[in-house]
Amino acid sequence: MSxxxxxxxxxxxxxxxxxxERLYHGLLFCCAALTVFVTISIVATLAIDALEFFGRVNxxxxxxxxxxxxxxxxxxxxxxPLVTATLIVTIVxxxxxxxxxxAAAVYLSEYASDRMRSxxxxxxxxxxxxxxxxxxxxxxxxxxPWLQGLGLDVSLFNLLSASVxxxxxxxxxxxxxxxxAMSAVPDSLRQAGYGLGATKFEVSTKIVIPASIxxxxxxxxxxxxxxxxETMIVVVAGGSRARMFDPSEPFAxxxxxxxxxxxxxxxxxxxxxxxxxxxxxxxxxxxxxLFAITFSMNLLSNRxxxxxxxEYQ
Amino acid sequence: MTRNDTRKxxxxxxxxxxxxxxxxxxxxTRPDATSDSLLDDSFDVTSGSLSGDADAVLETRNLDxxxxxxxxxxxxxxxxxxxxxxxxxxxxxxxxxxxxxxxxRMNDLIDAARVEGELRFEGKxxxxxxxxxxxxxxxxxxxxxxxxxxxxSIRDNVAxxxxxxxKAGDVDETVHRxxxxxxxxxxxxxxxxxxxxxxxxxxxxxxxIARAIAPDPDVLLMDEPxxxxxxxxxxxxxxxxxxxxEEYTVIIVTHNMQQAARISDKTAVFLTGGELVEFDDxxxxxxxxEHDRVEDYITGKFG
Numbered sequence: 001m002s003x004x005x006x007x008x009x010x011x012x013x014x015x016x017x018x019x020x021e022r023l024y025h026g027l028l029f030c031c032a033a034l035t036v037f038v039t040i041s042i043v044a045t046l047a048i049d050a051l052e053f054f055g056r057v058n059x060x061x062x063x064x065x066x067x068x069x070x071x072x073x074x075x076x077x078x079x080x081p082l083v084t085a086t087l088i089v090t091i092v093x094x095x096x097x098x099x100x101x102x103a104a105a106v107y108l109s110e111y112a113s114d115r116m117r118s119x120x121x122x123x124x125x126x127x128x129x130x131x132x133x134x135x136x137x138x139x140x141x142x143x144x145p146w147l148q149g150l151g152l153d154v155s156l157f158n159l160l161s162a163s164v165x166x167x168x169x170x171x172x173x174x175x176x177x178x179x180x181a182m183s184a185v186p187d188s189l190r191q192a193g194y195g196l197g198a199t200k201f202e203v204s205t206k207i208v209i210p211a212s213i214x215x216x217x218x219x220x221x222x223x224x225x226x227x228x229x230e231t232m233i234v235v236v237a238g239g240s241r242a243r244m245f246d247p248s249e250p251f252a253x254x255x256x257x258x259x260x261x262x263x264x265x266x267x268x269x270x271x272x273x274x275x276x277x278x279x280x281x282x283x284x285x286x287x288x289x290l291f292a293i294t295f296s297m298n299l300l301s302n303r304x305x306x307x308x309x310x311e312y313q
Numbered sequence: 314m315t316r317n318d319t320r321k322x323x324x325x326x327x328x329x330x331x332x333x334x335x336x337x338x339x340x341x342t343r344p345d346a347t348s349d350s351l352l353d354d355s356f357d358v359t360s361g362s363l364s365g366d367a368d369a370v371l372e373t374r375n376l377d378x379x380x381x382x383x384x385x386x387x388x389x390x391x392x393x394x395x396x397x398x399x400x401x402x403x404x405x406x407x408x409x410x411x412x413x414x415x416x417x418r419m420n421d422l423i424d425a426a427r428v429e430g431e432l433r434f435e436g437k438x439x440x441x442x443x444x445x446x447x448x449x450x451x452x453x454x455x456x457x458x459x460x461x462x463x464x465x466s467i468r469d470n471v472a473x474x475x476x477x478x479x480k481a482g483d484v485d486e487t488v489h490r491x492x493x494x495x496x497x498x499x500x501x502x503x504x505x506x507x508x509x510x511x512x513x514x515x516x517x518x519x520x521x522i523a524r525a526i527a528p529d530p531d532v533l534l535m536d537e538p539x540x541x542x543x544x545x546x547x548x549x550x551x552x553x554x555x556x557x558x559e560e561y562t563v564i565i566v567t568h569n570m571q572q573a574a575r576i577s578d579k580t581a582v583f584l585t586g587g588e589l590v591e592f593d594d595x596x597x598x599x600x601x602x603e604h605d606r607v608e609d610y611i612t613g614k615f616g
Binding site: 113114186189190191193194195196198202206207210211 | 447463477478521
């Protein structure tokens with residue numbers, strides 16, 4: 001044994017390990033920052049051009065106007081017909097997607113056998129992968145004639161057909177997120193329910209759904225944000241005539257064509273309005289309004305999720 | 314009596330075969346009468362008892378359970394008397410919890426589980442085709458290993474069984490009585506509307522006991538109800554179990570032999586492989602067991 005003590009080599013290696021680590025750190029940060037940068041740029045662009053718009057059009061007139069006629073000369077720019085059309089699409093699609101999506105989630109989480117689930121879940125997710133223009137085409141070519149066949153007096157382009165199709169499109173969002181929330185409910189609660197002589201339906205509706213209600217609500221709100229922002233289906237099947245909601249004939253809008261906020265933006269882009277006119281800038285104002293609506297819905301969703309966060313043992 | 318004694322006694326007394334159902338007992342085998350009787354409260358406890366022993370509320374004959382072909386219970390034959398505490402003890406994996414879960418057919422919820430043999434509750438084989446497990450579970454309450462209150466108010470937790478079982482009457486009063494019976498009322502009386510999850514572990518378990526007894530079942534199954542609790546909470550639960558045994562047939566699975574010795578009147582010892590080795594008065598099991606293997610287990614030489 002030699003009596004020279006051996007000191008561990010803890011010095012920095014010469015081959016630049018530390019420099020490499022710094023490089024990786026920097027690269028990864030840039031990728032993460034890119035998305036934030038893009039988001040901020042979009043909001044900033046929307047805001048700047050919307051300000052430009054409000055320099056030409058009185059904001060009060062814009063937000064309370066009940067008529068929307070987009071043309072290069074003397075456009076009439078009141079956003080309410082677009083907002084009401086968007087609300088109609090959102091409400092009707094919710095009426096379709098919430099019951100069906102929730103029921104599908106209960107089936108998948110509580111009733112389906114493992115085998116059935118392994119077939120159904122991917123099938124539902126395929127539904128989420130279909131391009132929305134295909135849904136729109138389907139609504140126009142099949143759903144609308146079918147509604148006419150049922151005796152409904154719908155015009156060729158109508159909001160009913162578009163709304164139902166938007167609802168079908170968001171079913172997978174509702175069912176998939178709700179099912180995740182329901183599956184997260186601990187089995188011990190189900191066992192307690194069965195032990196007390198509850199049926200499967202009672203366990204599902206009185207234990208599992210209440211225990212996962214925050215996740216279920218989140219799924220509703222996310223799906224509705226999606227419905228509000230949906231564009232292609234309403235452009236293809238809903239028509240392009242802005243029509244103000246008439247409370248005395250609440251169903252007239254459904255049966256006739258209508259223009260949502262997103263559809264109006266498409267029109268503003270695709271028609272040859274020259275840049276710099278109020279009509280051209282209007283799409284930024286609509287975009288900002290739309291962004292504000294979906295952003296506040298997402299905030300609401302987070303708030304609800306935090307408020308009713310499931311506590312399990 | 315050991316298991317073998319039990320079987321001998323049955324054979325000589327009864328001269329009956331193990332063939333299930335129809336031939337065994339006339340009063341309960343009218344099909345509509347039996348299925349209905351599991352649904353309402355007018356079930357005649359003593360009629361059709363296999364052994365003629367009116368005290369046995371539960372009896373099994375050659376009960377086997379398999380999980381995906383692996384045998385978890387082997388040929389278990391036992392008669393559990395009415396009222397009092399029956400403890401099921403044995404090492405991990407000996408099938409005692411499986412046996413407990415056979416009694417109220419909770420094993421139905423496990424796809425892989427297969428049950429063979431007979432398990433008679435108040436004379437009726439609960440594995441007969443005409444038995445509705447939901448109706449069965451309304452007569453047999455269950456308390457689980459770790460406290461599992463619903464994320465609801467204390468009141469709603471206790472009232473849940475009443476609600477799903479459509480028990481008429483004054484729900485508030487029944488809830489109060491059940492909480493009192495579970496020795497919890499004094500601690501929660503002024504916070505019945507707060508969440509059951511806000512209680513301590515020991516209180517939660519007493520809440521679960523209150524929930525189980527609120528619909529007034531005949532039998533109370535307990536699967537290691539104190540294993541997740543500290544010693545003080547455990548002793549409260551033990552006192553409570555002894556009280557409840559005056560009114561209910563309590564069947565308790567426990568890992569804790571001192572606990573079995575303290576609170577039970579009868580003890581069943583299961584050993585590895587799902588075999589019921591000995592079933593007798595608790596004093597006899599702990600002081601002078603028939604089988605060497607049981608003695609080894611009790612004294613800690615094995616298991």
